[in-house]
Amino acid sequence: MEIFNFLFHQKNHIDFWNFFQHLFNPRWIFLYCGKTAIFILLAIVFAETGFFIGFLLPGDSLLFTAGIFGEDLCKNFYNVPFFVIILIVALVAILGNIQGYWLGYKSGKLLYEKKDSFFFKKKHLILAKLFYNRYKTTALIISRFLPMFRSFAPIIAGAIRVNFKKFMIYNIIGAIIWTFSIMLSGHYLDKNFPELKNHLEWIILLIIVTTMIPIILKLRIYKKKIFI
Structure with a gap:
């Protein structure tokens, strides 16, 4: 209910459309959403790996910004x-992967017959499968730091029927490494360089570019594999 109270009682009368636009601005979430910020953070982390739309969401930059605004959270x-906040985020990241696994497990074969849409591209599924085949279950750890693969890796794991116990081991390890490394980086950088908040947009841009470079390189490699 807090999320709806927030939307309807802000002085600036922020409408739903503006609110969803602001979801892609991590700084805004932690500056203006107050008690609701933690729930928005958890919802985005879950959706990133639990649904196809996840690769569109600002996962890495959101976690880093959450670390910077850790005290407020x-x-x-x-x-x-x-430490407890990070554990909760890690738990939700684990649950998101489980949702993605069961999505792939139940509808894996049908996904390859699904037509492309704004939220779903078959080529992303194919590339994620090649990525998974190359790195096996460790892909669940590596993919945490690669936006597109982060969303599709658990779905592929479910689609190809990876042993669930083995899946959970790498799921837990990956979630803990991802959340703790990025959130603690933001937290301690802010402690030592408090002026970071004034240049957050540039830092977030750097994070996005840094995470996209390996994706672009892998896309080129995998495209060659597909068409050879």
């Missing part, structure tokens, strides 16, 4: 330690 969530 803690104050707005019962004053729990920041």
